[in-house]
Amino acid sequence: xxxxxxxxxxxxxxxxxxxxxxxxxxxxxxxxxxxxxxxxxxxxxxxxxxxxxxxxxxxxxxxxxxxxxxxxxxxxxxxxxxxxxxxxxxxxxxxxxxxxxxxxxxxxxxxxxxxxxxxxxxxxxxxxxxxxxxxxxxxxxxxxxxxxxxxxxxxxxxxxxxxxxxxxxxxxxxxxxxxxxxxxxxxxxxxxxxxxxxxxxxxxxxxxxxxxxxxxxxxxxxxxxxxxxxxxxxxxxxxxxxxxxxxxxxxxxxxxxxxxxxxxxxxxxxxxxxxxxxxxxxxxxxxxxxxxxxxxxxxxxxxxxxxxxxxxxxxxxxxxxxxxxxxxxxxxxxxxxxxxxxxxxxxxxxxxxxxxxxxxxxxxxxxxxxxxxxxxxxxxxxxxxxxxxxxxxxxxxxxxxxxxxxxxxxxxxxxxxxxxxxxxxxxxxxxxxxxxxxxxxxxxxxxxxxxxxxxxxxxxxxxxxxxxxxxxxxxxxxxxxxxxxxxxxxxxxxxxxxxxxxxxxxxxxxxxxxxxxxxxxxxxxxxxxxxxxxxxxxxxxxxxxxxxxxxxxxxxxxxxxxxxxxxxxxxxxxxxxxxxxxxxxxxxxxxxxxxxxxxxxxxxxxxxxxxxxxxxxxxxxxxxxxxxxxxxxxxxxxxxxxxxxxxxxxxxxxxxxxxxxxxxxxxxxxxxxxxxxxxxxxxxxxxxxxxxxxxxxx
Numbered sequence: 001x002x003x004x005x006x007x008x009x010x011x012x013x014x015x016x017x018x019x020x021x022x023x024x025x026x027x028x029x030x031x032x033x034x035x036x037x038x039x040x041x042x043x044x045x046x047x048x049x050x051x052x053x054x055x056x057x058x059x060x061x062x063x064x065x066x067x068x069x070x071x072x073x074x075x076x077x078x079x080x081x082x083x084x085x086x087x088x089x090x091x092x093x094x095x096x097x098x099x100x101x102x103x104x105x106x107x108x109x110x111x112x113x114x115x116x117x118x119x120x121x122x123x124x125x126x127x128x129x130x131x132x133x134x135x136x137x138x139x140x141x142x143x144x145x146x147x148x149x150x151x152x153x154x155x156x157x158x159x160x161x162x163x164x165x166x167x168x169x170x171x172x173x174x175x176x177x178x179x180x181x182x183x184x185x186x187x188x189x190x191x192x193x194x195x196x197x198x199x200x201x202x203x204x205x206x207x208x209x210x211x212x213x214x215x216x217x218x219x220x221x222x223x224x225x226x227x228x229x230x231x232x233x234x235x236x237x238x239x240x241x242x243x244x245x246x247x248x249x250x251x252x253x254x255x256x257x258x259x260x261x262x263x264x265x266x267x268x269x270x271x272x273x274x275x276x277x278x279x280x281x282x283x284x285x286x287x288x289x290x291x292x293x294x295x296x297x298x299x300x301x302x303x304x305x306x307x308x309x310x311x312x313x314x315x316x317x318x319x320x321x322x323x324x325x326x327x328x329x330x331x332x333x334x335x336x337x338x339x340x341x342x343x344x345x346x347x348x349x350x351x352x353x354x355x356x357x358x359x360x361x362x363x364x365x366x367x368x369x370x371x372x373x374x375x376x377x378x379x380x381x382x383x384x385x386x387x388x389x390x391x392x393x394x395x396x397x398x399x400x401x402x403x404x405x406x407x408x409x410x411x412x413x414x415x416x417x418x419x420x421x422x423x424x425x426x427x428x429x430x431x432x433x434x435x436x437x438x439x440x441x442x443x444x445x446x447x448x449x450x451x452x453x454x455x456x457x458x459x460x461x462x463x464x465x466x467x468x469x470x471x472x473x474x475x476x477x478x479x480x481x482x483x484x485x486x487x488x489x490x491x492x493x494x495x496x497x498x499x500x501x502x503x504x505x506x507x508x509x510x511x512x513x514x515x516x517x518x519x520x521x522x523x524x525x526x527x528x529x530x531x532x533x534x535x536x537x538x539x540x541x542x543x544x545x546x547x548x549x550x551x552x553x554x555x556x557x558x559x560x561x562x563x564x565x566x567x568x569x570x571x572x573x574x575x576x577x578x579x580x581x582x583x584x585x586x587x588x589x590x591x592x593x594x595x596x597x598x599x600x601x602x603x604x605x606x607x608x609x610x611x612x613x614x615x616x617x618x619x620x621x622x623x624x625x626x627x628x629x630x631x632x633x634x635x636x637x638x639x640x641x642x643x644x645x646x647x648x649x650x651x652x653x654x655x656x657x658x659x660x661x662x663x664x665x666x667x668x669x670x671x672x673x674x675x676x677x678x679x680x681x682x683x684x685x686x687x688x689x690x691x692x693x694x695x696x697x698x
Contacts, residue, residue: 005039009054011068012061013038013092019075020096020529029096032108037099046197046204049091056088076530093521093528098194101513101537102186113542114354114480114513116184121351127364129178130234130374134169134384136409136418143169143384144689146405147426148391148437150174151236152671153657154428155369156678157685158377161426164686168383169420170374171407173429174200174232176387177239182360184353186512190231190240191358193518195223200231200240206410206570209432212579213620219567228463228578228623230430234387238368238671242357242509243338244485245290246668247281249299250274251494252552255664259500262585266460266557267500270663271635271644274301280676285336288367288675289344292336298490309341311486312350316479317507317545318487324604325489335485335506338671340365347371356483357509391429392573393441394654395419400445402654408571415571424689426682428657431461432623435561435630435660436576438641438648451631451648454638458561460629462665463622465582467590467613468505468548469597470519471606476542484509492596493552493667500585501552503667505597508546516541523610545606547597550625551614552667554585559621561630580621582614590614626670628659646681655685 005013014030017038021029029035041047061067064078079089100108109115117123147158150172158170175181181199188198197204202222211218211226220226231237251258253270261267282304284290291309294300311334325332339361340349350365364371377383388411395404404421427434435458439449451457488506496502511519517537520526526536559580567575594613601609634640637649646661648654657678659670666673 005042008061009057012057015068015075016060016079016092017096019072019079020093021100021534022531024531024534026111029100032100033103034096034099037103038095052086052088052091056086056091060088090528096529097514097517098187101517102194109513112513112538113476113478116355117351117353118481121353123351123362124348124364127179127361127371129176129181130370130378130385132176132385132387133378134386136386136389136407136416139169139384139386139418139420142421143167144422145169145424145426146171146420146422147428148405149236149428149430149658150234150369150374150385150387151428151430151658152238152369152674153678154426155235155373155377156675157426157428157655157657157682158383159373160679160682161686162377162380162383164690166382166686166689168377169422170377170383170385171389171391171405172234172385172387173390174234174387176234176385177360179360179362179364182240184355184359184362186355186514189358191515193515197223200233201229202227202232203570207575208567208569209575210564210567210577211620212577225624226620228432228627230627234374234385235368235370239370240358240360241368241671242483242485242669243366244669245285245292245336245338245672246504247301248274248666248668248673249493250301251299252664252666255501258494262500262554262583265583266555268634268639268663271633277673277676277680278303280680281672283679284672284675288338288372289340290336290338291341293334296331296333298331299493300490307336309344312337312339312341312352312483314486315481317477320473320477320604321487321507321545321547321600324600327603328599330489330600331491332487332489335488337483337485338367339483340367350483352481354480354482354510355512390571391437392571394425394437394450395421396441396443396446396450398444400443402450402651410570424653424655424685426655426657426685428678430658431627431630431660432561432576432578434656434658436563438631439563440574450654451641451651453650456639456641458630459557460555460632461559461561461578461580461621461623461627462553462555462629463627464550464625464665465553465586465590465614465617465622466548466550466625467593468546469594469601469612470610471545471547471601471604472540472608473543473545473606477545478510478542480510482510489600492593496592499589499592500554501667502589503549503551503593505547505549505593505600508548511546513537513541525610545601547600549593550667550669551586551589551593553622553665554583555629555664556580556583578621578623581619582617582622587614626659626665628662628665628670631656631660632663633661634663645684646677647685652688655681657682
């Protein structure tokens with residue numbers, strides 16, 4: 001696409017942009033480059049709003065008799081008249097924000113106090129990718145093990161199995177990306193509000209999902225939040241996550257015993273407890289590298305030692321919140337992070353940039369599967385890494401045993417397929433895609449999908465609703481030094497009167513200016529455009545603190561993943577169908593966390609507080625943040641998919657190694673629990689494989 005703006009449309013657009021971001025002591029939006037940004041976007045092939053923009057420009061110019069020639073107050077009146085059925089004004093306001101606060105110059109960002117790289121800091125050498133070691137047409141016919149999904153769980157499973165002497169094929173749907181491949185682009189980060197495709201996102205055209213709602217079924221694609229995306233890349237979500245490394249508390253494993261089972265829910269205890277995972281939590285923290293301080297975490301279980309690195313330094317906002325916590329009598333702690341506060345295991349220390357969560361770490365200081373477990377697996381010489389390949393289904397023999405995986409690739413526009421046999425299979429594709437793979441794998445003894453004899457595969461889809469508050473202060477409380485979260489309270493994870501569970505709350509990651517614009521305009525704190533918005537952004541961004549946390553959701557058996565035979569992906573495979581909703585208990589817990597965050601901010605000196613709970617959350621399943629639960633572990637095949645070691649009931653050759661097996665998902669980020677379970681369960685899986693005379697290492 002090479003279409004640009006003709007002179008007349010350009011004149012109208014310039015006038016609109018300069019009313020939305022007028023000149024003051026800083027240049028207008030047009031002079032700051034917004035016009036060039038929009039013009040460049042119009043030249044792309046993947047812009048969904050082109051026709052709406054061009055039609056809106058023509059309509060505005062025609063109805064005004066020449067918009068560019070009007071006085072500024074007349075232009076403002078036309079833009080504010082409210083007669084905008086196509087959403088043209090909102091569209092241009094969003095494009096102005098994207099061009100000014102997202103694509104904008106360092107001067108634009110620094111006018112707020114925001115900088116991606118702190119003054120005096122520099123990036124170390126670029127972090128390399130974990131290079132592919134094999135192509136689809138070069139695969140062996142048989143491996144000891146195939147691991148599907150190279151994220152937090154799959155990477156660890158590949159490491160453990162390969163280090164046990166087994167040959168391993170590690171298959172990843174996404175690409176092997178270096179930090180150079182993942183630029184610090186606020187418009188296309190995993191936390192961007194723009195809806196543009198990302199390098200670690202699903203295909204915006206070839207990978208739909210179906211989402212049920214009261215308004216009917218909707219077919220959605222990756223940029224749509226309802227798709228509930230996980231990052232697709234070697235390293236999975238650990239490539240771009242915020243890296244909070246919390247342990248689940250002992251009570252997180254026995255929620256039904258502590259709270260009872262709410263009517264209509266599927267709340268249950270885990271078949272294992274905290275003590276079963278403690279050694280594996282410890283291994284994760286010391287083998288991957290966690291920075292933090294173990295003091296001050298109420299409800300924490302016992303541990304054998306502290307963290308290998310101290311916490312990252314405080315920020316201006318940390319001191320502010322610490323004073324408020326003391327006034328309220330809150331117990332606080334640092335936030336444990338899989339981020340190096342000092343050089344660790346050959347990787348650099350954090351440079352404290354302002355682009356962390358949703359971005360790849362250009363300092364190489366964020367510890368994930370891509371730079372720890374997977375390189376260790378490859379170093380054995382027994383692990384082949386195969387990216388950009390999708391598992392279509394599991395292969396079954398006549399007895400119903402899982403004996404391999406059917407793979408497909410569409411690189412270069414040509415579909416290639418290959419079947420690979422293996423004595424053991426590990427599935428770690430994320431709670432939605434893992435369930436989808438099992439449900440699409442029918443055959444002898446598995447007419448409803450592998451492991452689905454009791455209609456449990458795909459049920460209990462849960463993730464994390466987030467809740468909290470934003471506080472606005474008279475003094476500067478945001479210094480743009482990342483990662484951001486370094487003070488938390490765990491006082492509300494349990495023992496909240498009338499609430500099932502609860503959650504941790506902490507100060508949030510350094511917010512990008514574009515995300516702040518999106519949040520504050522959506523909440524009505526700022527208008528979407530105009531001089532007040534430009535001035536308000538400069539005044540509020542450095543004077544706001546966000547305190548948020550994840551709600552421990554109550555599992556709902558009707559929130560689930562199924563497959564839709566009528567809607568298929570680019571390979572013709574039935575896609576995931578998502579249905580259900582969060583429960584009333586989750587909304588109550590979200591309101592509690594928002595209230596407690598508001599109390600904390602107020603006690604810290606905030607002059608205004610805006611709550612953000614789940615009251616206006618649209619109905620629909622929760623799967624976008626930390627999806628889990630669709631192949632839960634248990635002691636009874638009638639109510640679970642795997643046993644207490646993550647092995648699918650009736651299939652000792654098949655292991656699930658991601659958040660799918662979580663019975664409940666904790667009131668904290670679950671990645672450390674995914675990792676600990678992967679170490680524990682794949683170690684047993686490897687031991688069984690090596691001991692099996694049929695499975696002697698190749």
